[in-house]
Amino acid sequence: MRYIIVLFLMQMFSLPIMSQVQLPDSMVICFMDSKVMDTQAAYWKVYKEEATGTGEVISVRNAIMRYGEIARNGIWTFWTINKLEETPLQPDEYIIHGTINPAYNGELAMLFTFKSTDWEKIQHVDTVMVADGKFSFRGKVNDYNPSILAVGNYPKPTRSVELFLDAGNIQVSLDSLSAVGTPLNDALTQFQRTTKRFTNDILQVKSDSLRRMFGMSRRAMYKEFVKQNIHNGIGRMYCYGWNYSLPDFEELYALADDTLKNTPWMLAVVEEHKRDQERMNKLSQMSGETFKNHIFETLSKKRKELKNYVGKSKLLVVDVWASWCGPCKREIPHLKKVYDDYKDKGLSIVSVSIDDSDKKWKEAVDKFEMPWEQLRTSSNEEMKSFMGDYLIGGIPHMIIIDKEGIIVYAGSALRAEKGQLQNLLNEKLK
DSSP states (O other): OHHHHHHHHHHHHTOOTTOOOOOOTTSOEEEETTEEEOHHHHHHHHHTTSEEEOSSOOOHHHHHHHHOGGGTTOEEEEEEOOOOOSSOOOTTEEEEEEEOOGGGTTSEEEEEEEETTEEEEEEEEEEEEOBTTEEEEEEEOEEEEEEEEEEOOTTSOOEEEEEEEOSEEEEEETTTTEEESSHHHHHHHHHHHHHHHHHHHHHHOOOHHHHHHHHHHHHHHHHHHHHHHTTSHHHHHHHHHOOOOHHHHHHHHHHSOHHHHTSHHHHHHHHHHHHHHHHHHHHHHHTTSBOOOOEEEETTSOEEEGGGTTTSSSEEEEEEEOTTOHHHHHHHHHHHHHHHHHGGGTEEEEEEEOOSOHHHHHHHHHHHTOSSEEEEOOSHHHHHHHHHHTTOOSSSEEEEEETTSBEEEEEEOOOTTTTHHHHHHHHHOO
């Protein structure tokens, strides 16, 4: 095949083997690993068995549609061949021995590495063809962040794994989606197996309280793992993919190196936490302010204002929720118990849903049978205005207003299940 491609190229461009003549710009445009490449350079890579190609010029019409006038004579596509050297593996090298179902023979295995300064930007792509269900790569260690090894393109099934290119022999199976054989890949595999077992155990638990307890234990395990590995690729990988509360984030951010701190995603998380902290500070100052009136919609489509409910009891609890919010729904039975215990002492409740779907809202209301007024923000504009005025960053959220219309609490919902709401009610309804 090599000789056919070389001969075809020589005939096409009428070049002697050692020619250095520059080809005119009007000739066929060449792509090497998806990047435009000088035609002569591509020619010599094929000749030296460093690359191979399609062996044909794609439709000129398609080429112009994809690349414009520059491709008026069509395009050639090539990919480099990562030939394995027979020299002994060096301490700063890795080698990948991969296997996959032979049905993928002739497909391209592609190894993507990413920039340490921006994990969403590709640094380099190595490509090799699958033969007899096998493929191999060899190169310099690159283990600051995980790389991706993939075979197959949509709409065909894609088999891919994340792995670390640390020193040594890496065994990859794209059938079982595993990568083992080097310290980082072995540690990653072990941790993934542990977390998978942990998750499966949690799913077997029927009790909501026990499930939440196990969930908290899993989160603590993740956090400790990231702390211990923050200075290697695995720790940085899980740091990248995990959502953090503010205390967790501050602790882990302090341990991160300067490169990690300055990646776009880390800078974005920093900004997000700054906004959250500012919101929390403003929320803490909201107590003592007069409530802000808003208009909502009842189950019967009537318009009701928040001021219609303020002043009718000693304390009004505005419970902000939605039918799709699991924590909101888990709290409802406990909130109903609180209502029964405190309604004669001066407590009233009104629920405000931020559901988009009127149907799902009403179905949830029917299911939970809450014995107090149900309201909903009936438009995105109303929802944004309401959430903005009360600094609602997530749900369940709670606003508690006294008889004079003064806010006594605003923030994440006080958990009736844990007695948090009862503690405040006992203090205010003496």
